[in-house]
Amino acid sequence: MSSTRLTRQKQEFKRFLELNKDSDMTVAEMAERLRDSGSDIGIATVYRAVRRLEKEGLLVKTVSGSGATAKYRYSSGDGNVRSIHRVFCLSCGKTVELTYNFTDKLEKSVSEATGYSLFDHQVMFYGLCPDCK
């Protein structure tokens, strides 16, 4: 693969993530959407890019799981990573994002207790959803 093509694919993938920044996607879903939009980026390339962007903090794992079941969400990388608060159903895996912010106080007390300047956090609640309980 030529480096020009690689560079183009990287830019194309980033543009794709920006367009889809409000959705959580598995690697397979990303590859499928890219293919549907006429892209030649294959799943192996998506997988490598996801690994790299996750290390760089531009992709946040929003649903934990191994390999194919993990879902990722793009964060713009402008230093203002959106805090993520979710409830996860242990039975069916359905995840609901909490839209209200209840953790400002928590972040403040963690900051005071540790002396860290905090930029972001993720909170996940585990339980059973209304359909499963």
Ligand SMILES: [Zn+2]
């Ligand atoms: Zn459930």
